[in-house]
Amino acid sequence: MNETLSKYIPEYAVKPIFDLIVTHGVHLKIVNERATRHGDYRRALNGKHEITVNGSLNKYRFLITLIHEIAHLVAFEKYGRNIKPHGNEWKYTFQQLMVPYLRPEIFPTQLLPLLARHFRNPSASSDTDTTLSLALKQYDKPTDKNYIFELPYGSVFRIKNGKVFKKIAVRTKRFECIEINSGKTYLFNPNAEVEIIQN
Numbered sequence: 776m777n778e779t780l781s782k783y784i785p786e787y788a789v790k791p792i793f794d795l796i797v798t799h800g801v802h803l804k805i806v807n808e809r810a811t812r813h814g815d816y817r818r819a820l821n822g823k824h825e826i827t828v829n830g831s832l833n834k835y836r837f838l839i840t841l842i843h844e845i846a847h848l849v850a851f852e853k854y855g856r857n858i859k860p861h862g863n864e865w866k867y868t869f870q871q872l873m874v875p876y877l878r879p880e881i882f883p884t885q886l887l888p889l890l891a892r893h894f895r896n897p898s899a900s901s902d903t904d905t906t907l908s909l910a911l912k913q914y915d916k917p918t919d920k921n922y923i924f925e926l927p928y929g930s931v932f933r934i935k936n937g938k939v940f941k942k943i944a945v946r947t948k949r950f951e952c953i954e955i956n957s958g959k960t961y962l963f964n965p966n967a968e969v970e971i972i973q974n
Contacts, residue, residue, distance in 0.1 A: 784838045787880040805830040816844040824848050833914040861899040869897050908966045923950045924965035932969040
């Protein structure tokens with residue numbers, strides 16, 4: 776298990792994460808990329824704790840995602856199953872589990888202040904924290920994807936489900952885009968990954 780973990784998370788996080796997995800009886804599955812989520816936790820009918828994490832994530836996002844999912848397990852065990860999945864109990868648990876990993880031996884020093892800020896009040900997904908999300912994406916494998924914020928206005932692009940849009944304006948922190956087929960207006964986070972079709 777340690778050898779497998781070392782392929783997916785930073786070296787100095789391997790032993791403490793392995794200990795967390797053993798302590799909480801986690802069955803960890805590393806899966807192919809899913810567009811809608813980085814990971815998930817569920818308690819199987821036999822009572823086993825199953826956590827899946829996308830194997831395509833960079834090692835820093837993988838570590839954050841794995842701890843995010845372990846926090847669900849720990850929060851449910853401590854506070855009961857009636858808590859909100861991303862409510863205060865989960866946030867507190869996630870913060871407590873994450874603090875020992877916020878060290879320069881584990882995360883690059885430029886990420887640490889962004890992580891510290893994010894974990895004052897963690898959200899259901901680190902993707903909603905645009906600054907942190909873009910900083911984490913620097914460690915992804917190179918891809919042919921572009922981010923919405925990089926595209927000039929008037930650019931036409933495609934998203935993962937195949938829908939085609941045109942970037943037209945900015946609204947506070949998000950970009951307004953028109954779906955070509957329906958003419959409907961949608962708002963995109965600046966860090967949304969898209970495939971550019973034309974300028």
